[in-house]
Amino acid sequence: MKDRLEIFFRKKLTEPQKKEAWNTPSDEIWEMARPHFEVKRKRRRRIFIGLFLLLFAGIGTVGWLLLNDAENPPAAEVSKNEIRKDIASRDQGIKHMSPSERGLEDEMVMESPIPTQPMPVPQPAPHSVPALKSHADRSRPIVEMPVFAKQAGVAPYSQQQQRFATNMEERIEHRAALKKNSLESLPPLQPVLEVQPETATIAGPGLPAVKHISPDNRFAVRVFNVPLVTAFSSAQDMNFGNPVNVSHSFGVGAEYAIHKHWWLGLGVSVLHLNSRITYSGSQNYDATTEYYFGGGMMANDVSFQTTSSLGERFLTATVLRSNMEPIPQGTQLEARLTSGHRLTYFNLPVVMLYRRNLGGKFSVFGGGGPGFNWLLAERLEKTGKVLHQDKPMEVIAMNASSGHIETKNWWSVDAKAGLEYRFRQDVSVYSSFRFKYGFTPFLSADDIYVKYREAGIALGLRYAFY
Amino acid sequence: MSICTERKRKAYIAFHRGYLGYQQTNTRRLEKREKVLIKKCRKGDAVAQRALYLRYRVRWYMTCLRYAPNKPDADDMLQEGLINIFNSLGQFDPDKGSFGAWSNRVLVNAILQYIRKWKRLRVVDDLEAYIHTLAEDEVCFARLGAEELTKMIQKLPEGYRIVFNLYVIEGYKHHEIAQMLGISESTSKTQLFKAKRMLRMKLGSILQQ
Numbered sequence: 001m002k003d004r005l006e007i008f009f010r011k012k013l014t015e016p017q018k019k020e021a022w023n024t025p026s027d028e029i030w031e032m033a034r035p036h037f038e039v040k041r042k043r044r045r046r047i048f049i050g051l052f053l054l055l056f057a058g059i060g061t062v063g064w065l066l067l068n069d070a071e072n073p074p075a076a077e078v079s080k081n082e083i084r085k086d087i088a089s090r091d092q093g094i095k096h097m098s099p100s101e102r103g104l105e106d107e108m109v110m111e112s113p114i115p116t117q118p119m120p121v122p123q124p125a126p127h128s129v130p131a132l133k134s135h136a137d138r139s140r141p142i143v144e145m146p147v148f149a150k151q152a153g154v155a156p157y158s159q160q161q162q163r164f165a166t167n168m169e170e171r172i173e174h175r176a177a178l179k180k181n182s183l184e185s186l187p188p189l190q191p192v193l194e195v196q197p198e199t200a201t202i203a204g205p206g207l208p209a210v211k212h213i214s215p216d217n218r219f220a221v222r223v224f225n226v227p228l229v230t231a232f233s234s235a236q237d238m239n240f241g242n243p244v245n246v247s248h249s250f251g252v253g254a255e256y257a258i259h260k261h262w263w264l265g266l267g268v269s270v271l272h273l274n275s276r277i278t279y280s281g282s283q284n285y286d287a288t289t290e291y292y293f294g295g296g297m298m299a300n301d302v303s304f305q306t307t308s309s310l311g312e313r314f315l316t317a318t319v320l321r322s323n324m325e326p327i328p329q330g331t332q333l334e335a336r337l338t339s340g341h342r343l344t345y346f347n348l349p350v351v352m353l354y355r356r357n358l359g360g361k362f363s364v365f366g367g368g369g370p371g372f373n374w375l376l377a378e379r380l381e382k383t384g385k386v387l388h389q390d391k392p393m394e395v396i397a398m399n400a401s402s403g404h405i406e407t408k409n410w411w412s413v414d415a416k417a418g419l420e421y422r423f424r425q426d427v428s429v430y431s432s433f434r435f436k437y438g439f440t441p442f443l444s445a446d447d448i449y450v451k452y453r454e455a456g457i458a459l460g461l462r463y464a465f466y
Numbered sequence: 467m468s469i470c471t472e473r474k475r476k477a478y479i480a481f482h483r484g485y486l487g488y489q490q491t492n493t494r495r496l497e498k499r500e501k502v503l504i505k506k507c508r509k510g511d512a513v514a515q516r517a518l519y520l521r522y523r524v525r526w527y528m529t530c531l532r533y534a535p536n537k538p539d540a541d542d543m544l545q546e547g548l549i550n551i552f553n554s555l556g557q558f559d560p561d562k563g564s565f566g567a568w569s570n571r572v573l574v575n576a577i578l579q580y581i582r583k584w585k586r587l588r589v590v591d592d593l594e595a596y597i598h599t600l601a602e603d604e605v606c607f608a609r610l611g612a613e614e615l616t617k618m619i620q621k622l623p624e625g626y627r628i629v630f631n632l633y634v635i636e637g638y639k640h641h642e643i644a645q646m647l648g649i650s651e652s653t654s655k656t657q658l659f660k661a662k663r664m665l666r667m668k669l670g671s672i673l674q675q
Contacts, residue, residue: 003662005662005665005666005669006633006634006662008669009615009619009634009635009665010634010635012610012611012612012615013528013532013612013615013616013635014635015612016525017524017525017528017612019524020613022531022613023524023527023528023531023612023613024523024524024527025523025526025527025540025541025544026541029541029544029545029548030516030519030523030548032545033544033545033548033549033552034512034515034548036549036553037515037548037549037552037553
């Protein structure tokens, strides 16, 4: 309830005032303040435009690639019966023989349509001039499959480097595995010729691997966990104690192959930052700041301060004495105050990665990209004690001032490089070195730009939709 | 148009609008103009920024004078406050309240930030040490206007002054003040009590009349 004094002052001081000399600021103040917010706007706008252009360029590239894929839709699902019919139609008149039937134990039958024209029947020669006989007129024995294949211009089996399916079932399986291409477009004699182990996705029977990037196997998802060591820094001196900052990041991400080696990734992660600072120092006791606390206790707001390096947070300790015995003015007090500051951010990074297979199960990758960090939560922990002549004094929890956090929202740039090991066809584990550089693109109330640096080893699991 | 016709026309308008209605229309027009100014300020229009400053400078400066012990400090506080106000204009939501109230809150925060940055807020209990500072200036009793009252508040010790301003003028609660200043709630109450006691000592006789 307001008393008369309060009402009087409030009424007098809040009613509109006429412009007079005493209550009108000089123009100098305006002239000094104005450049501050003008410069800031321009700088911020430039940074935002740059980052958005980068983001739009990335989105545009992905969109363009997706549209290109949409123009060449994947073939419809082909049943094994259809494959069987197709193979039968291509193999008209050709008897499939097993290698043992043909006496070629180590050879295999070509999986391909072989010329189906009727076999030439030997005719008696009209002339008896062997030298003038045409090639077609020459008598020849009834040939078996290998020779027939030779006539079709196919190299002998023994000289062929590629090996193909030996029977109908295997051929059907093989075709079914290659169903992403339509049967019409499937090369008749060369089901697979280009082999690149690093992008290998489909391994048919007898085939090492097939280079095949399609919309179905361009995606990968990953889960990562990054323990890091971090540091915030700013132009403002924050040498209150020794900060030990530890951070931890956990998140998920998705990647999309925009090229053979290039992957565009988008991640979502939660970043925890912990700063723990211990202040140890002494101060002369100021008796004039002492006041009666209640319950026979004297209190004193001792102005020891700790400041978290994660932002501006001043912590002061309030000392309570249960006895009324006065402490002489100027007595030295020893204080050990520890303040913990924990910030939780929502992190949204966009990365461009270059991934290259080393020939086996190992791949190397590297890349980076921009990100944005939103403050989700903040928690302060305060412990400490104040000693008077080696005797601990009772200290109530320190009070934190509600000054703004320098690092509320900030931009960041990630750079990473690492090694990936594929222990299954589609699952791999990776480890990478990650460096994150963060910054606030605008001046804080204290005219400082806050910078953030962290370095750590990321451990992750990656699943690719092969 | 004859004088008679003109008078009739004015009377007709006054009758149909009503004096109050006319005033409301005028207030709405001013608010609309202010919204346009703020929109232009957000785009960085220097003329609009200047216009907005001229509109509110007396109010803002008076707030600074109440928190500062002297004029140079008030000037510095206003400068910090202006930077904060114009840089955070994007956060102002006209649906949640008036610009005047919002800007005053931002300004008070900037003032507290300033005090925290340059000075250490000292919560003072030793009343007698400061009594003589008030006794020196007896002129303030001659005419109790806003200027004199502001000067009286300026003469209060820093802790008293800030708690008094936050509680009495800005209307914050004790637990909010405690959180803002990093002091305990009981300290805030004590500081207010003592500030009022100091002021009452000087004003007591006048208020009782």
